[in-house]
Amino acid sequence: MNKRALGDRGGTLVFTISAALLSSCLLLLFFSESFFDSFLLFFINPLTNRYYLGNMIAFMAPLIVAGLGIAFAFESHNFNLGGEGQLYSGSLAAVLVAIAMKGKPAALIWLFSFAAAAAAGGLIGALSGFLKRRLAVDELISSFLVSSIVVLLVDFLVTGPFQDPFSNFQATRAIPPAAVLPKILPPSSLSTGIFVALLVLLVGKFVLERTRFGFELRLCGANKDFARYAGIDEGVYALVPMFLSGALHGIAGALMIFGSYGRLLRGFSSGVGWSAIAVALIARNKPLALVPAAAFYAYLDSGAKSVMIGAGASPEIVGIIQAVIFLFITAARLPFLKPPALLAAHRRGGKAGDRGAP
Amino acid sequence: MTWLDTLGGITASALEAMTPLLLAATGGLFTELAGMLNIALEGLMLAGAFFGFAAAAVSGSLLLGILAGALASSLIAWIYGSATLRLKANVFITGLAANIFAPSVTAVLSAAWFGTRSVVALAVPEPARPLQTSLGRIPVLGGVFFSQHSLVYLSWALAAGAAVIIYRSVLGTRIRATGARAEAVAAAGFKPDFYKLSAIIISGFFCGIAGASLSLPLGAYVPNMSSGRGWIALVAIYLGNRRPGRTALACFVFALAESFSNYAQGQFGIPSEFILAIPFAATLIALSLGTSAKNE
Amino acid sequence: MRSVELVGIDKYFPSSGTWALIQARLSLNPGEIHAVVGENGAGKTTLMKILAGLERPDSGQIRIRGRTVEFKNPAEATRFGIGMVHQHFMTIPGLNAAENILFGAEPRTVFGLLDKKAVLRKAADCAAGYGFSLDVRRNAESLSVGERQQVEILRLLQKNCDILILDEPTSVLTDQEIRSFFSVLRQLKASGKTIVIISHKVGEIKKIADRLSVMKDGRFLGEYKATDISNHALSDLIMGEYESPRLKAKAFPPRPAPTILEIKNLSLHKFKRKAHALRDINLSVGGGEILGICALANNGLSELEDLLAGRLKPDEGGVFFQGRPYPKLRKAPWLDGGIAYVPSDRIGRGSCSDRSVAENIVALDRGSFFPHGLLDSAKAQARTLKAIQVLGVKARPESKISQLSGGNIQKMILGRELSEPPAKLCLLCEPGWGLDYASLRRTYKRILEIRSRGSAVVLISSDIDEIMELSDRIAVLHKGGLTGLVTNGPGITKSKLGALMMGLENVYSGSRGTAGRDHE
Numbered sequence A: 001m002n003k004r005a006l007g008d009r010g011g012t013l014v015f016t017i018s019a020a021l022l023s024s025c026l027l028l029l030f031f032s033e034s035f036f037d038s039f040l041l042f043f044i045n046p047l048t049n050r051y052y053l054g055n056m057i058a059f060m061a062p063l064i065v066a067g068l069g070i071a072f073a074f075e076s077h078n079f080n081l082g083g084e085g086q087l088y089s090g091s092l093a094a095v096l097v098a099i100a101m102k103g104k105p106a107a108l109i110w111l112f113s114f115a116a117a118a119a120a121g122g123l124i125g126a127l128s129g130f131l132k133r134r135l136a137v138d139e140l141i142s143s144f145l146v147s148s149i150v151v152l153l154v155d156f157l158v159t160g161p162f163q164d165p166f167s168n169f170q171a172t173r174a175i176p177p178a179a180v181l182p183k184i185l186p187p188s189s190l191s192t193g194i195f196v197a198l199l200v201l202l203v204g205k206f207v208l209e210r211t212r213f214g215f216e217l218r219l220c221g222a223n224k225d226f227a228r229y230a231g232i233d234e235g236v237y238a239l240v241p242m243f244l245s246g247a248l249h250g251i252a253g254a255l256m257i258f259g260s261y262g263r264l265l266r267g268f269s270s271g272v273g274w275s276a277i278a279v280a281l282i283a284r285n286k287p288l289a290l291v292p293a294a295a296f297y298a299y300l301d302s303g304a305k306s307v308m309i310g311a312g313a314s315p316e317i318v319g320i321i322q323a324v325i326f327l328f329i330t331a332a333r334l335p336f337l338k339p340p341a342l343l344a345a346h347r348r349g350g351k352a353g354d355r356g357a358p
Numbered sequence B: 001m002t003w004l005d006t007l008g009g010i011t012a013s014a015l016e017a018m019t020p021l022l023l024a025a026t027g028g029l030f031t032e033l034a035g036m037l038n039i040a041l042e043g044l045m046l047a048g049a050f051f052g053f054a055a056a057a058v059s060g061s062l063l064l065g066i067l068a069g070a071l072a073s074s075l076i077a078w079i080y081g082s083a084t085l086r087l088k089a090n091v092f093i094t095g096l097a098a099n100i101f102a103p104s105v106t107a108v109l110s111a112a113w114f115g116t117r118s119v120v121a122l123a124v125p126e127p128a129r130p131l132q133t134s135l136g137r138i139p140v141l142g143g144v145f146f147s148q149h150s151l152v153y154l155s156w157a158l159a160a161g162a163a164v165i166i167y168r169s170v171l172g173t174r175i176r177a178t179g180a181r182a183e184a185v186a187a188a189g190f191k192p193d194f195y196k197l198s199a200i201i202i203s204g205f206f207c208g209i210a211g212a213s214l215s216l217p218l219g220a221y222v223p224n225m226s227s228g229r230g231w232i233a234l235v236a237i238y239l240g241n242r243r244p245g246r247t248a249l250a251c252f253v254f255a256l257a258e259s260f261s262n263y264a265q266g267q268f269g270i271p272s273e274f275i276l277a278i279p280f281a282a283t284l285i286a287l288s289l290g291t292s293a294k295n296e
Numbered sequence C: 001m002r003s004v005e006l007v008g009i010d011k012y013f014p015s016s017g018t019w020a021l022i023q024a025r026l027s028l029n030p031g032e033i034h035a036v037v038g039e040n041g042a043g044k045t046t047l048m049k050i051l052a053g054l055e056r057p058d059s060g061q062i063r064i065r066g067r068t069v070e071f072k073n074p075a076e077a078t079r080f081g082i083g084m085v086h087q088h089f090m091t092i093p094g095l096n097a098a099e100n101i102l103f104g105a106e107p108r109t110v111f112g113l114l115d116k117k118a119v120l121r122k123a124a125d126c127a128a129g130y131g132f133s134l135d136v137r138r139n140a141e142s143l144s145v146g147e148r149q150q151v152e153i154l155r156l157l158q159k160n161c162d163i164l165i166l167d168e169p170t171s172v173l174t175d176q177e178i179r180s181f182f183s184v185l186r187q188l189k190a191s192g193k194t195i196v197i198i199s200h201k202v203g204e205i206k207k208i209a210d211r212l213s214v215m216k217d218g219r220f221l222g223e224y225k226a227t228d229i230s231n232h233a234l235s236d237l238i239m240g241e242y243e244s245p246r247l248k249a250k251a252f253p254p255r256p257a258p259t260i261l262e263i264k265n266l267s268l269h270k271f272k273r274k275a276h277a278l279r280d281i282n283l284s285v286g287g288g289e290i291l292g293i294c295a296l297a298n299n300g301l302s303e304l305e306d307l308l309a310g311r312l313k314p315d316e317g318g319v320f321f322q323g324r325p326y327p328k329l330r331k332a333p334w335l336d337g338g339i340a341y342v343p344s345d346r347i348g349r350g351s352c353s354d355r356s357v358a359e360n361i362v363a364l365d366r367g368s369f370f371p372h373g374l375l376d377s378a379k380a381q382a383r384t385l386k387a388i389q390v391l392g393v394k395a396r397p398e399s400k401i402s403q404l405s406g407g408n409i410q411k412m413i414l415g416r417e418l419s420e421p422p423a424k425l426c427l428l429c430e431p432g433w434g435l436d437y438a439s440l441r442r443t444y445k446r447i448l449e450i451r452s453r454g455s456a457v458v459l460i461s462s463d464i465d466e467i468m469e470l471s472d473r474i475a476v477l478h479k480g481g482l483t484g485l486v487t488n489g490p491g492i493t494k495s496k497l498g499a500l501m502m503g504l505e506n507v508y509s510g511s512r513g514t515a516g517r518d519h520e
Helices: A010-031 A035-048 A050-075 A083-100 A106-135 A139-159 A193-210 A212-222 A224-229 A236-261 A272-282 A290-311 A317-328 A341-349 B003-033 B041-059 B062-085 B091-114 B141-145 B150-168 B170-180 B182-187 B192-218 B229-239 B244-268 B272-295 C044-051 C074-079 C097-101 C116-129 C145-158 C175-190 C202-208 C231-239 C301-308 C357-369 C377-391 C406-418 C437-452 C464-470 C494-501
Strands: C004-013 C018-028 C033-037 C059-064 C067-069 C082-085 C163-167 C194-199 C211-216 C219-225 C259-268 C278-286 C289-294 C316-321 C339-342 C425-429 C456-461 C473-478 C481-487
Touching (some): A010 A035, A010 A272, A010 A317, A010 B091, A035 A050, A035 A290, A050 A083, A050 A193, A050 A212, A050 A236, A083 A106, A083 A139, A083 A236, A083 A272, A106 A139, A106 A236, A139 B229, A139 B272, A193 A212, A193 A290, A212 A236, A272 B091, A290 A317, B003 B150, B003 B170, B003 B192, B003 B229, B003 B244, B041 B091, B041 B192, B062 B150, B150 B170, B150 B192, B150 B244, B170 B182, B170 B192, B182 B192, B192 B229, B229 B244, B229 B272, C004 C044, C033 C044, C044 C082, C074 C082, C082 C145, C097 C116, C097 C145, C116 C145, C145 C163, C145 C175, C175 C194, C175 C202, C231 C494, C259 C456, C278 C301, C278 C316, C278 C481, C289 C437, C289 C464, C301 C425, C339 C406, C357 C406, C377 C406, C406 C437, C425 C437, C437 C464, C456 C464, C473 C494, C481 C494
Parallel strands (some): C033 C194, C033 C211, C163 C194, C289 C473, C339 C425, C425 C456
Antiparallel strands (some): C004 C018, C004 C059, C059 C067, C211 C219, C259 C316, C473 C481
């Protein structure tokens, strides 16, 4: 089809998840003091320990929303690698609005803060869409570059003009306590933010799958030539999906602030923008599948944190596992397995256009 | 200090800052000519920086450090290339894998080997400045061109060598042919994927040395020390029209921007975040202007 | 002894479900120029690909100098001295002509470095040895089409090929280039090479070939000496004189109506490196009329389609729909101001393969099917069933297009574009492609019905039977220019149209302005 076609095969998913779990075991074997202890900490603790379970579910919220943002971009065939910057800018906007609205009713603060987050993230995303449409700049590179600049800019603002003068953290002042989303499972950071995320997901699913806009967006992503033939202005679909993708990343950032941190800490995201890509790829851009995909990813992340505190392993092993996921998740063939004759025959009979059809 | 000295100082540090960029761009040139947008340069560089530094610290040899950096990056490139070509995975997502793998694996190993996940500073041999005492004495020019450390000259030699490989060798010809017209390579009875994989591994080799040229002269490994240079190298290749000479020139311009901003920071106390952002901004602006000019 | 003999070759393509070759054969004498002629889709290229090792026959034998051989790949054919120059050249940009000629067999010095001097010398010697005037130092990008062709031929000669297969070698050349190309061929023949030319251009073939083999519908029709057969006899042979098996009725009389589509002074200078794309086309179509436009491959038909589809911009002139500039974005055929368009690229453009039949129909008219932005499933379902029923697509509305056969996809597209109410303008490209007899009849009937209700139909087809069957007037393109604009009737025969398509005759009288529809 085209150079950016993403795989769509069940076998690949099973293989990728197995590879991710296997590499987790190997990493624990090599980089922790006791394999057995850390195995329990990594795989079991996140499910049985109230604190880790709560954190795991809490982490799903931004992953689902940002993953939805990636799905909007990928479904329209736009490559958004700028999630981090969109998330940071959205978070900052939300925090600033919330601080400025101190004393107002919480519902009002939430409304305006999340709107500000969506607008800020969306504009950052739309910039790449604009550059693509107007100047034919590859959105893959430009979104990354813009995001890198934005992250540094936010870092500067957080440690400079907006730094909390009464705090030792490199962070902004806290948002009004009333605006912090209610906690569900203390002492974990799980808050009602997860319901907000699920709500956003349902709205996103509805837009993507049921509306004219979503239909046109997916059509442009699937076959530009046909979309054009059908009379769709495909230029719009370079711009608007990138805006929405950025807006969702902004909301994801705001959810992290309002749900867990209560203020914008320098480097608080620790790569949610990238993880969202992994989540969206595992879910094959299907909105509802984002929930289990985010759960799987959050489970690995929670396990790594549990091992870090319990057995002194580096939390970066999650990055390695994430790399394993990225390495295999789009594979059209699997290693070690020659496509069996049976499968090949089935493919020939069943789905045409495995690779040949445009 | 006269303005000439200032200019000379900025240029000299630009030449040093250019070294990792030039090497990464040279590596990226191979993949670009083979017809692939290699976004993994960044991660490959970082891996080279860490493994090069670690090997040099352990062995006490600069050369072994450089080789180890090159080797480690080539290995990662081989994995990344195999997944892309043999498993027919999406090249951008596998590139992302390499970019995420490198900082994670270096952090994990850094914690395991050196007991820290942040800056690792150990005694490594300082690269020599071979020409400083001879040609380096020439006023101004000597300070700019002949007082550099050996890795700077190595990068020039490697870039020139790469140009010879690209245009004068059978391998280079085949790689270029693969990028330009893969079906013609296949029609002549060769495997285009073999040349693509070769190009990816070569890019890993160069990026590894590029990374080593960041950590070794500094005598320290700093997490994420490649700080976007892999992406800048990509844009340099693009602005250099995929030609070695022009790509080197583009690298120099970006390096000049970097060293000027460093100078400006020292002079005017600009926050470091802005300084770090300048290369990205310059790259973005250059990319936008360059693309629109080409579309005219 | 014959140098090459192909006997009883069968080839079936499961993907399209067609027999490309049925007991096809060919024999070549050493040192001759042999033309393989036939219509598009006659099986010429498939047969030659089998000889060059690019395709494998289902049955039949290949004999080279009396020895039976089997080729698994092109390299094995090369070992027997057989090489093919494809219609699309394999010239590699970024390398110079010499490096292109010697690609894969470059002389080297030490360390795997190219011996640039030896490359240039060897290539230059090769070129000079066969009387080519090519400067081998030049970059491939700077070469003209004719020079690229020389590079391709030299690449084979350098590999010691003595049987050269050339696929439509003149289709991309200018007249001047063709002349020098022919002298190159004569030179090669003089040095003992056997040359096979695949072509459908009667005039040229007669000038250059010694003997020719005629193919039709995958079968071998006969072998002739070029001097033994007249141009017109050959043209009749290629086009076929047998009675069309198709519906023969003008069931509905045309009703004259105002001009709907107008093409004015349209020119497209260069496109995809073709020397001539379209030259000064003036055509107009009124309501209640079918204008057939036909041409052989590479003569501007696909460019004309892309222009009418709004995918290409003309260098000169313009296209007008009901007196206004042609719309940038097409509206669904059943809407006011809509245009029906059946593209020749049915998989890439006419349908979206990983979407359902219903989605492929809904896609054209989002405005009506998404009132208030949300899908009106009932309406979409109704329209889908309507479109499916026009030609009886064997699929459910929720079936994915990728699960449909080629013929069924075509029926879905036709049904969608030709369902009620008909569009004012119908642009139909190769509408009969892949259809069985019954569907073909229904399609033609529907097209005639739409015409009688006042729509203007532009029928772009390389199938001459289809053109003659349906058209009220017929425009013929040759090398991007009109060679005829005639009213269909008893005087119009296949051999007449064939002569126009091959450029043997030119009856186009209309210069600017007068080329419009004849209203008499």
